[in-house]
Amino acid sequence: MEMEQATQAAVERPNSRKKTKTLNQSYWQKYGIFYLMMAPALVVLIVNNYIPMVGSLIAFKNMTYASPSFFQNFMDSPWVGWDNFKYMFTSSDAWNITRNTILYNAVFIVLNLIVGVAFALMFNAMRNRRLAKLHQTLMFLPYFLSMIILSYLVYAFLNPDIGILNKFILPWFGAQPIDWFSDPKWWPIILPLVNTWKGIGYYAVIYLAAIIGIDNEYYEAAHMDGATKWKQVWSITIPLIRPVLIIMTLLQIGRIFYADFGLFFQVTRNAGALYDTTLVIDTYVYQGFMVTGDIGMSSAAGLYQAVIGFILVLTANLIVRRISRDDALF
C-alpha cells in the first residue's frame, strides 16, 4: 500500500512543481527511503561508536564523578593535557604490556600461517576426501567454543592439585608438579598452544579453499615433467595461494596492537602472579579501570592502543590494496 502511494505521488507531483524544484523533489522521492533504511543502524553507530570516540578524549582529562551523568562529568572535568600519558609511560607497565601484546600476536600470526598452510596442504593431499572432511569438522570444533569453555578445558589440564598435567603427565615423565597459575614462565608456551588449537581450523579451511581453487592442469603438467609432489607444493601451490596468504597475514598484522581479551583474561584466570608474561594492553585497561579504578591511566592506555592500532590497520590495508584491490577493506 505504501508502495502504491509512493508511485502515485511520483506520477502526480512533478507536474505540479517548477522544473528546478522537481529535480530535488524526485531525488528525495527516489532516495529518501534510503536514509530511512539506514537510520536504525546510524543510531546504533552513534551511540555505540561515535559518542565513545569523542568520549575517548577523557584520556586528556582528570575525570571526576560529581554527577551520575557521564555527559555532565565529561563537561565538568578539568583538562590535564598529556599528564595521564606521562604517568602511564613512566611506569614499567607501558613497555611490558606493549611488548607482550606485540610478541604474542606475532607468534600467533606466524603459527596461524605455518600450521594453517601445512594443515591445508595435508587436507588437500589426503586420498580419502570423506576422511579429510571429517577431520576438518573435528578441527573446527574448538573455534566454536567460547573462551569461558576454553578456560574450563585449560583448567582441567592445569589445575595445580588434580589437573591432568600435574597428576598424570608430569609424574609419568618423572617431573615435579608445577604451579601453573603462579609461575609466569610457562605461559608464553601455553597461550600460543591454546590460541592455535582454537583458531587453526579456521585458517586451515580458508587456505584449503584457496588451494582447491587452483586449476588441476598445473599439477598435471608438472607431473608430466616429472615434478615430485613436494616440488609441486613449492612451485605451484604456495606461489598460487600467495595472495591469500599475504592478505590474511596482513589483516592480522593490522590488528597486532589488539589482543584477544578473552584468551588473556579467561584462560589465565586473570591470575596476578602471571602478569609479567600475560598482561596485554586490553587486560591492562580492564584491570586498571574496572578493578583499580584508575580512569586516567587506563583511558590513556586505551587511546594509545586506538591510535597506534588505527595507524597499523590503515597501513596494512594500504598494502593489501596494492596487492589485490578486491581484498582490501576499503
Place this chain on the structure above:
Amino acid sequence: MTTATAPAVKKKRFAANEISSGANTAINVFFWVYSILCVLPLILVVAVSFSDERAVSLNGYKLWPEKFSLGAYDFLLSDWKPIVESYGVSIFVTVIGTIVSLTIMTLYAYPISRRDFKHRNVFSFIIFFTILFNSGLVPFYLVYKQGLHLQNTLLVLMLPLFVQGFFVILIRTFFSNSIPPALMESAKIDGAGELRTFFQIVLPLSLPVLASVGLLSTLNYWNDWFLSLLFISPDGPMSIQFRMYKTLLDIAYLSSNSQAYSAIMQANPNFQMPSETARMAMAVVGIGPIIFIYPFFQRYFIQGLTVGAVKG
C-alpha cells in the same frame, strides 16, 4: 569441476599424481591424533562431570570416570532454576539480537551498495571508520553505564553487537558484486519502488550472505560474556556463559541463593559439596547446544568464509 570429464581419466590422474601411500598413511595418522586432541578436552570434561566427587578430588581428573556417579547432575537439578533462567537469557539475547542485528545491518548495507546513490561514500566511510578506530573500553563503558544507565538490562547484552562494521561490508560487497544491476533496472521499469525492489528482488538473492552473517552473529551472541562481565551484576540477567564464568570462580553461583548456600556450608562442614564435578557438569550443560548445532553451522560458516572474506 572434473565431474563432467570422463571418470576414467580422473581416476588415472589420481592414481598417478597422488601422494605415496606411505605419506598418505602418515597424514592420516597425524590427523587422527590431532582430531583426538581437539575432542579430548571435551571428553575429559564430560567424564569428570559423571565422576564421583571424592574420587576426583583424591585422584584427579580422568578420561574415564574412576567411579561413575550422577551426583553432579543431581546437584544441578536440585537447584535448576538458575540454569534454566540463564538458558532463557542466552536464547533470548541470541535470537532477538541476531534478528535485529541482521535486519538493521542489511538495511544499512543496501543503500551503500548502490552506485547511483549520491551519499554512498559518506555512509560507507561512517561504517569503515568504526572498524579502523576503536574508542577503547573506558569511554564505551561510561557511555553505557553512566550515559544510558543500561547496566543489568538485556538490551546492553545486545545493542553493542547490533552493527558490526565487518559484517555490513560483507553484505554490501555481496550486494554490489552478486546482484546484477540489470535486474534492479528491470524491476524499476516494471514499476517497483526502491523498497519493493529491495525486498522482492535483492533479499531473496542474498540468502547465502545473510545466512553466513546470521550464523556468525548467532555465534557471537551465544558465546559473548564480555558484555556481561562489564555490565551485569549477579542479580541481573546472567547468560549461560556468564554463569559458567562465575561458577568457575565460585561454585556458589550455581545456586539461586548464594547466601543461603554458604550458610548451609558453614553450618554443615561435613557436607560433601560436588564442586569439581558440578563445575564440569555446568560446562557440559553450557557446551551442549554448540556441539549439536556446530556441524550444521560449520557448513554454512565455511561457505560464508570462502565466499565473503576471501574471494578465492
